[in-house]
Amino acid sequence: MAVLLALTLGFLGALSALSLSNFISVARVHASAQVDAKGAFSVLGGSADGRLPDGGTARLRLNVSVSNPSPRSLTFDTVIYKAWIEDGPREAGLNTSRSDVLVRDGTSSRWFYLTFSGSNTSSQASVPAHGTGVVPLVLDLRMAPDPLLFRGVQNITNFAVSRGMSPSTQVWSIFILTSLNIDGVPPPASFTAPLYLYDVVRIVLQFGVDYGR
């Protein structure tokens, strides 16, 4: 009977230890993964001086990267993005009619114009354990289908060029909200599963500030 008891305790101890190991590795993902975003703005089809013509394209390349120091790999699910361009003409008092957001930083105030917003669910890029994964996004803005938005960016870009600045030096405020699934942690299959189980199997990371709109 002592052998039976020892075997049972050993079996239960092993189950508990493996469970704890799994649980701690999942908790480590939740605690340690971080998101970063870098943007590069350019004008395609523009004039030699960098102005954005009516037939041109304003392009913002966003690299959304997630660093994952945990021992579990991740898979990108959804990337929600918003990008605001600093509204130079508004700050110079030339164009105050745009629906910008005011960002106060201490004593200074800056105006930003929402240029890109949307979501991406198609990348399914993976983030290896103890590594970094990147979702590259290429966001283009042309005259069609939103000429009003395009005119705003055109005005801002051309204003910067007229001040001797390159479009690539424009200041952007980027907001990212991304969710990633933790590999090896299946989502609940039952429709009656409690909601917290959905929070366990994935992580949601945020970069930047969402100014709304």
Next chain:
Amino acid sequence: MAGKRPPGLQAIVRFLIGISAPALAVGYASFYSIFPSATFPVTSDASAAWILLILLVAALVGGTVGENLREALLSSFVSIPVGFLVGIAMAYAPALAGLYLLEPSAVPFFIAHYSLFVLAMAFPINLVGAILGQLLRGRLRFEPSAGRVGP
């Protein structure tokens, strides 16, 4: 004589050994039922059959430890709150590494809320396990001696 423990101490040790398996089973089953996708075995939803099997086997084995049915029943019932504490300790484990999947102050209430099924099932299963364990103990105790009976 010096190696012999007093009967009271023996009973306490037997009691503690008796609750160890069912308490660990209740703790593990509670933890597994709450986080089936982040424990072991990894499943999308908690398997009721697996939980019942674990509880029954541990209750049966725990039931064989008691000297009599009263001891076995007492151990099996005390193992439930002890197992609940084991489940809470498991949920706190990541905190040892500075990680928090749950708000620390909410863990006991969270575990209590979501392990109600396991804790409720543990009562009848431990009762049956204690009785079966005593029956098994009786058979294992008397069968060898019966074999030695001879002319």
